[in-house]
Amino acid sequence: MKKIKFRAWDKLNSEMLQVSKLDIINGEVEFEYGDTLESKDIDLMQYTGLKDKNDIEIYEGDIIKVDDQSKSYQVQEVVFKDGMFCGYSEKKSCPWTSLDVLIRAYKIEVTGNVH
Numbered sequence: 001m002k003k004i005k006f007r008a009w010d011k012l013n014s015e016m017l018q019v020s021k022l023d024i025i026n027g028e029v030e031f032e033y034g035d036t037l038e039s040k041d042i043d044l045m046q047y048t049g050l051k052d053k054n055d056i057e058i059y060e061g062d063i064i065k066v067d068d069q070s071k072s073y074q075v076q077e078v079v080f081k082d083g084m085f086c087g088y089s090e091k092k093s094c095p096w097t098s099l100d101v102l103i104r105a106y107k108i109e110v111t112g113n114v115h
Helices: 099-105
Strands: 006-010 013-021 029-031 034-038 040-051 058-060 062-067 074-080 084-088 095-096 105-112
Touching: 006 029, 013 040, 040 099, 058 062, 058 105, 084 099, 095 099
Parallel strands: none
Antiparallel strands: 006 013, 006 040, 013 029, 029 034, 040 058, 062 074, 062 105, 074 084, 084 095
């Protein structure tokens, strides 16, 4: 079973934080160190349940390098669309590819995130 967890970009302090508790009713997010922020002050990113070739967890909003064994590679953003996590690239003729398919077919490496 996939572990459901989140991280959040703190817009006020420009830092990535690990989420320990979501309070959807009150719109608050609690972090590992005990501080709480309102949901309007963060960008919440869900863990995909997948890891890259270096055993790094892949989250929504991550930038991944897709090595297709050719001389070049593709850079894609991990997004959630139509009920699944996908790699997205404006440069591809078919810009959306299921992250599950990418992981099985290619070597994937997290190189950063959208923030």
